[in-house]
Amino acid sequence: MRPKAVVAMSGGVDSSVAAALLKDAGYDVIGIMLKLWKGRAANNESGCCSVDAAEDARRVAQVLDFPFYVLNFADEFDRTVVGDFTAGYASGLTPNPCVTCNRTIKFRTLLSRARAYGADLFATGHYARVEETAAGFRLMRANDRSKDQSYVLYMLGQVELAMTRFPVGEYSKPEIRDIAASLGLRTAGKPDSQDICFVPNGDTHAFLRERVPAGSQPGPILNAAGESLGTHRGYAHYTLGQRRGLGLGTGLPLYVREIRPSDNVVVVAGREHMSVRTMHLRDVSFVRPRKQMFRTSVITRYRGAEAMATVQTAEATARVEFDEPQPLAAPGQSAVFYDGDEVLGGGTILSAA
Amino acid sequence: MIYLDYAATTPILEEVLQEMLPYQRQFFGNPSSVYAAGREAKKGLEEARERVAGAIGALPSEIIFTSGGTEADNMALKGAAFSHRSRGNHIVTTSIEHHAVLHTAEWLEKQGFRVTFLPVSRDGVVDLDALSASLSSETVLVSVMLANNEVGSIQPLSQVSKIVRERCRAVLHTDAVQGLGKIPIDLGKLGFDMASFAAHKLGGPKGVGALWVRHKTVIEPISHGGGQERGMRSGTPNVAGVVGFGKAAEIAQREVEGEAARLGSLRDRLQAAILSSIAEVEVNASGAPRLPGTLSMCIKGVEGESLLLMLDSKGVAASSGSACASGSLDPSHVLMAMGIPPEMAHGSLRFSLGRSSAATDVDKAVEVLTQVVGRLRSIAPITVGSG
Numbered sequence: 001m002r003p004k005a006v007v008a009m010s011g012g013v014d015s016s017v018a019a020a021l022l023k024d025a026g027y028d029v030i031g032i033m034l035k036l037w038k039g040r041a042a043n044n045e046s047g048c049c050s051v052d053a054a055e056d057a058r059r060v061a062q063v064l065d066f067p068f069y070v071l072n073f074a075d076e077f078d079r080t081v082v083g084d085f086t087a088g089y090a091s092g093l094t095p096n097p098c099v100t101c102n103r104t105i106k107f108r109t110l111l112s113r114a115r116a117y118g119a120d121l122f123a124t125g126h127y128a129r130v131e132e133t134a135a136g137f138r139l140m141r142a143n144d145r146s147k148d149q150s151y152v153l154y155m156l157g158q159v160e161l162a163m164t165r166f167p168v169g170e171y172s173k174p175e176i177r178d179i180a181a182s183l184g185l186r187t188a189g190k191p192d193s194q195d196i197c198f199v200p201n202g203d204t205h206a207f208l209r210e211r212v213p214a215g216s217q218p219g220p221i222l223n224a225a226g227e228s229l230g231t232h233r234g235y236a237h238y239t240l241g242q243r244r245g246l247g248l249g250t251g252l253p254l255y256v257r258e259i260r261p262s263d264n265v266v267v268v269a270g271r272e273h274m275s276v277r278t279m280h281l282r283d284v285s286f287v288r289p290r291k292q293m294f295r296t297s298v299i300t301r302y303r304g305a306e307a308m309a310t311v312q313t314a315e316a317t318a319r320v321e322f323d324e325p326q327p328l329a330a331p332g333q334s335a336v337f338y339d340g341d342e343v344l345g346g347g348t349i350l351s352a353a
Numbered sequence: 354m355i356y357l358d359y360a361a362t363t364p365i366l367e368e369v370l371q372e373m374l375p376y377q378r379q380f381f382g383n384p385s386s387v388y389a390a391g392r393e394a395k396k397g398l399e400e401a402r403e404r405v406a407g408a409i410g411a412l413p414s415e416i417i418f419t420s421g422g423t424e425a426d427n428m429a430l431k432g433a434a435f436s437h438r439s440r441g442n443h444i445v446t447t448s449i450e451h452h453a454v455l456h457t458a459e460w461l462e463k464q465g466f467r468v469t470f471l472p473v474s475r476d477g478v479v480d481l482d483a484l485s486a487s488l489s490s491e492t493v494l495v496s497v498m499l500a501n502n503e504v505g506s507i508q509p510l511s512q513v514s515k516i517v518r519e520r521c522r523a524v525l526h527t528d529a530v531q532g533l534g535k536i537p538i539d540l541g542k543l544g545f546d547m548a549s550f551a552a553h554k555l556g557g558p559k560g561v562g563a564l565w566v567r568h569k570t571v572i573e574p575i576s577h578g579g580g581q582e583r584g585m586r587s588g589t590p591n592v593a594g595v596v597g598f599g600k601a602a603e604i605a606q607r608e609v610e611g612e613a614a615r616l617g618s619l620r621d622r623l624q625a626a627i628l629s630s631i632a633e634v635e636v637n638a639s640g641a642p643r644l645p646g647t648l649s650m651c652i653k654g655v656e657g658e659s660l661l662l663m664l665d666s667k668g669v670a671a672s673s674g675s676a677c678a679s680g681s682l683d684p685s686h687v688l689m690a691m692g693i694p695p696e697m698a699h700g701s702l703r704f705s706l707g708r709s710s711a712a713t714d715v716d717k718a719v720e721v722l723t724q725v726v727g728r729l730r731s732i733a734p735i736t737v738g739s740g
Binding site for chain 1 (some may be wrong): 659
């Protein structure tokens with residue numbers, strides 16, 4: 001019997017080709033799309049989860065000749081991913097919903113479903129790689145560094161990686177489009193998606209006004225001395241470290257230094273107050289078991305720069321001590337540990353000082 | 354493949370297909386044309402009209418051919434609502450109708466009509482007291498399905514018409530799509546004014562249906578053009594399809610009683626075997642008169658979509674709830690209306706039997722289902738990042 005692979009399909013070119021590559025490698029492929037949104041698609045017409053996206057993915061499955069199903073995860077998605085997103089902004093954080101989705105929906109619920117369906121392998125269209133070594137499975141950056149998505153996959157452990165593969169991670173984006181075109185897949189020329197999949201038209205502010213009304217009330221922008229410099233449009237609409245869009249007429253560049261939901265205040269400060277040496281993380285996990293203290297390179301936002309640090313862990317928390325002062329990272333985002341191209345693990349930023 | 358989704362659609366019967374083929378080639382004429390090829394097509398059309406009428410106890414002139422059940426439902430609801438608007442703006446239907454009725458009624462609400470969606474019992478039968486209480490002189494249309502597509506519950510149409518006739522002058526419509534070919538239908542006795550049918554549910558082709566409109570019942574046409582079908586449904590008719598529908602209706606009329614008995618006992622065998630081999634299964638609408646070939650269940654602790662996927666991978670075709678445009682499943686409005694708790698409704702599964710279903714299919718389906726449910730119940734989600 002041929003091995004069976006479940007491929008999570010979004011209707012885009014990457015997951016289409018992931019399925020094609022596994023089919024070509026001799027797997028019996030089952031394509032699955034997750035319907036994550038209730039009612040009609042929240043996003044623009046070509047967005048993930050839309051009827052059009054489902055039709056595109058289904059057509060790819062027809063052309064490549066494997067069964068395709070849409071599973072309704074709308075309730076769980078709303079409860080976990082959207083709930084975490086809105087609760088995060090309501091408490092002044094800058095959450096990363098893709099990380100939450102990977103942690104809960106894709107690599108927990110869907111992966112366990114795939115296992116129940118008898119799958120030997122679970123694949124997505126992420127740009128990353130999994131290497132099997134004597135010391136266990138390693139999670140690696142994609143070969144195409146410009147498309148690397150390993151940052152949002154750091155929460156995967158040995159259990160998940162044992163059956164997970166990212167077939168497109170070996171290729172560059174142009175190569176993936178070429179493969180799709182050569183197979184006659186209608187998704188070959190689809191543009192990359194950029195926005196958060198559940199935020200209509202990419203308008204995060206409008207979404208937050210609706211879902212986080214308490215964080216969308218105007219309030220004062222103060223400096224460190226407590227003097228009012230202006231009015232903000234709701235604390236949930238700001239991110240720590242943000243400079244642009246503050247609407248302050250002062251000459252010196254000012255940055256968001258603190259978001260205080262308790263009294264609806266946004267505190268700004270000059271550049272000299274915006275660097276940190278230490279970060280605290282929660283929900284820390286590792287791809288392979290690590291020592292309690294180790295040296296590593298750290299990234300604190302998607303496509304962010306690497307910085308060397310010493311990490312000290314305790315249970316699921318960690319303290320990150322940078323070698324050099326670093327720009328303030330936004331709590332709620334993920335800090336991911338790298339050793340060269342290998343992802344060691346990471347956690348959610350709790351605070352930085 | 355073991356096909357157990359006859360309520361969704363049926364394979365075309367060989368005799369039906371053979372009867373249709375000449376109308377795709379030699380009798381290709383437009384039935385409205387005067388020359389011989391047109392007359393042949395017209396003849397096929399009218400013969401089919403007689404057959405369909407005969408199968409449901411109606412007059413041929415009362416049959417309007419449509420593109421299917423959905424168009425017939427739209428025609429009936431919109432046509433009656435707009436035609437009788439001057440008398441009142443109240444419409445009554447049930448909360449377990451097919452979306453073709455439900456969404457049409459919701460659209461009519463947006464056009465200014467007031468719509469009552471009647472509750473149903475736990476067994477999926479319309480609440481007659483609620484019907485009685487809802488009616489007024491303003492009520493111009495009452496639409497109650499003959500039998501529910503998801504759970505198979507047969508509605509008490511004679512009582513519905515009796516209650517409505519005593520109270521008001523509303524036009525009475527029934528979506529009979531699931532009934533034709535499965536149970537004997539005699540429209541003359543039901544006391545209704547309109548009924549919708551679809552050919553592909555009884556071994557006919559897809560894309561053909563009919564609306565029966567009793568003589569002297571006036572409805573407004575909803576499409577306009579060449580005035581075919583006595584002005585009610587403009588457009589060149591799908592002659593071959595209609596001919597196929599006629600043949601399928603004729604066969605259904607001849608065989609419905611025997612088939613109903615056979616499928617009823619086959620369904621009972623299926624139900625008994627599932628209940629004895631799988632724990633925590635609830636049969637839906639078990640306390641109501643049901644379509645003989647329909648078995649709807651809720652299986653605790655499993656997701657309906659996972660069930661369907663795994664049944665499919667093992668060659669068993671079944672269905673669950675109703676599918677939306679993307680192909681994913683939303684919680685069934687029928688099960689919700691019946692008051693089935695959401696956690697049970699998520700594990701809903703429908704097997705529906707038909708002409709080719711045999712005892713061996715039923716036994717094999719039970720074996721596969723038992724296996725699949727066992728596997729799904731044994732696997733609990735794990736925690737990501739456990740190292």
